[in-house]
Amino acid sequence: MNAIKFLFAAYIATWVIHGAYLASLVRRFGKLRQQLREVGKK
Amino acid sequence: MKRLFPILSVITAILLAYALYAALVVAPTERTMGDVQRIFYYHVPSAWTAFLLFFINFIASIQYLVSRKASAKTAAKWIVLAIGAVGTIACFLPRVQQLFPAGMRPSAVATTVLLIPIFYFLIGWLFPEEKLDVLAVTTAEVGVVFCTIVLVTGPLWARPVWGIWWAVGDLRLTSTLVLWLIYVSYLVLRGFSNSAQTQMLAAALAVFGALDVPLVFLSIWFFRTQHPSPVIGGGGSLDPRMGQVLLINWLAFSCFAFLVCWSRFRLELLHREVEEAHAMESLAGAGVAAKASLPLGRSSR
Known part of the structure; x- marks a missing residue:
């Protein structure tokens, strides 16, 4: 029963890492688009 | 192409x-x-996906390094062809087969060797010279994400089975950690250096870093390690249903990695577009300043 905790921890950790990376990609996309808009305005 | 992304996302x-x-x-x-x-169904496909991405990074880095000189490009082309042809033939020679560890199939080794020229020419055909560096940084970053998952899920599997989180000195574990550190340093180099030579230095680092991939893969074939022996092609007795589930998971993670790489590739292109726009802006600003200061300069004489 105790080992099940490790199984779920591994699966959750996998998706937390993927989720965090995807979130960082979205954030970086937003930042760059904003910078591009600002450069365009100037 | 833009329509393909959501369709592939739903399928993935x-x-x-x-x-x-x-x-x-x-x-x-x-x-x-x-x-x-x-945990095996997440741990192993993540490792395979990371290896594949680092392999693509290796090929893209070589292509980028040789793209500067026509003679180097031609030489690299012939060397890769020779590796593919000689390596594949050598795998079927009895003398060479004696060097293989027990259970390793010559056909599997030959297929792997053959992948080098296939990937080399495919990447060269699909990506123009200026996009090779973009592909290299993309695959390195996504590869590090998958390698991180391998390093996190591994100890979570080891703790209940071996009774320890990490076997210090174990070749498979150590070489995987070294591989992760090499590619993290690759990303740090790219992220914090603004030198004109950064791309070349990063490509050179990637070529040497990729040499660790075969070491990681072969460590459990040639050495006794705490890590289990290979279950596929290594004489292991993997249940066919387990094998199928493993392949389904690998396919799913490969499709996911492809989509993430696609997004990261677009992000890198956008980043370069912004840098170019900033450079143009500063050039335009410098031009205006020069025009404005010219009469003043003359008058000061």
Whole structure:
């Protein structure tokens, strides 16, 4: 029963890492688009 | 192309959901380890995907390095062709086969060797010179994400099975950690250096870093390690249903990695576009300043 905790921890950790990376990609996309808009305005 | 991305995303999401179901429900429970062995269906496909991405990074880095000189490009082309041809033939020679560890199939080695020229020419054909560096940084970053998952899920599997989180000195574990550190340093170099030579230095680092991939892969074939021996092609007795679930998970994670790489590739292109726009802006600003200061300069004489 105790080992099940490790199984779920591994699966959750996998998706937390993927989720965090995807979130960082979205954030970086937003930042760059904003910078591009600002450069365009100037 | 823009329409293809959402379609592929939906297919990948369905595939990942089914892969998760297969890993938790369809795959039989392993006799000695019990349910915790199901970590295998995330741990191994993540490792394979990371290896594949680092391999693509290696090929893209070589292509980028040789793209500067026509003679180097031609030489690299012939060297890669020679590696593919000689390596494939050599795999079927009895003398060479004696060097293979027990259980390693010559056909599997020959296929791997043959992948070098296939990937080399495919990447050269698909990506123009200026995009090779973009591909290299993309695959390195996504590869590091998958390698991180391998390093996190591994100890979570080891703790209940071996009784320890990490076997210090174990070749498989150490070489995987070194591989991760090499590619993290590659990303740090790219992220914090603004020198004109950064791309070349990073490509050179990637070529040397990729040499660790075969070491990681072959460590469990040639050395006794705490890490289990290979279950596929290494004389291991993997249940066919487990094998199927493993392949489904690998397919799902490969599709996911492809989509993430696609997004990261676009992000890198956008980043370069912004840098170019900033450079143009500063040039335009410098031009205006020069024009404005010219009469003043003359008058000061």
